[in-house]
Amino acid sequence: MNISQKIKNAREAKNLTQLELAKSSGVSLDSIKRYETKESNITIHNLIKIAKVLDIDLNYFANVPKLSLSLSSKMSLSQDKYVPKLENQQETLNDDMINIPFFENVRASAGSGTYNDEESTQALGLSKSFLRECFGLYSFINLSVILGQGDSMAPTLPENCYLLIQQGEVAEGEICVTRIEDELYVKRLQKRPKLKLLSDNKAYEPINLEGENFEILGHVVGYFKKTTL
Template identity: 55%
Template sequence: MQICKKIREIRGNESQSSFAERFGITARTLQNYEYGNTSPSIDFIQKISQEYDIAPEYFFDYGEKLFRNSSAIVPQYSSSMQKKGSSISKTNITHTNSSPQTLNDDFVSIPFYEDVRASAGSGAYNEAEAAEQLNFPKSFLRQYFGIISFANLSIIIGSGDSMFPTLPENCYLVIQQGNVKEGEICVARIEDELYVKRLQKLPKLKLFSDNKVYEPIELEGKNFEIIGRVVGYFKKTSL
């Protein structure tokens, strides 16, 4: 369902003028939103989401269900990821396009590797290709994940508890290939397996789990590659 139709459905029988006034916009602006003439602002999406207890992601092609539990989807800013991986099944996320496929000036399409899942500890081996593209407003990615560049993004599913409490189980991880700074959560390849861990560069190159039950992984002497950083996550549940 298109965003314009979702807004119209939520408004129900309330008049456009009354509905628009409640959210600080004009009736004409609401009409443009509902007719699909203009894209709704992130401020409007945030307000309507809070008012009706709907996750903002509902409006952006993550599915057709409303998520009424506000804790069901919890975006994290990239800065929060720097404070403190679970392993991941093998995939070809290193071969995503250097520039994203754009739908228009406001949206970006990100490859989603549905079969790639994090596992606590040793990791699984799977060959996987991007099953689909998930569409995001650029303003949403800036607001919730602090993303400035939209190149080299991909999404995988994380499960297991080696990065708990920073990353919950069964969450969608947004990954950006490129340089990873000290202390950031990264995706690293060791031999034929991928891991989501926190990177330590000094005094020795190591990968750490936020769940202290798991031992650090030393990278020196291993065949490894630091692929990119986890810029955030979202969590999705059904009613």
């Protein structure tokens, strides 16, 4: 089943019209119609909005078999441990494996903004015990993996690493993924005295969010980095 049919089926299961879904999610009606009628690219922030209204997990949209990942394969692992926000969704800790949508072509820029308009092409199969031990996670919902580009968050985040992000509230000083217009940025959030996005690389100027069309999508809980074995 393709992503268009999945969105339509989930909407109809909630007894919502396309207009009602558009109003509740904040995604335009034209976009909803386009997503449901053809294999149209969908941004991750729109997918998150739609999934929230339809009360379904992002894993529902991951339409390929899971890809197992371990430290002995092609990636190494950071151990950045940010405390996630718990969401109101059931979890079964005894069921250790989860699939995390991997948006291979969605890029959040750690430099200038990058346009993002892709859908999930695969999923990463990871264990909850692995995520708890390595990332300090105890809530495993609304997770996704996207590619981070640029060097503005160096040395905290290396260039071209895979970011593990979790949708939800972002605290002062946490690294977050923010949409400004149709571009995604990965920066550190400053809430006071003014709302800004800060770079750990001081060669980059802060981004003032006041007056911008923006949405803070979630915080970065860690990253994966490809290595050559």
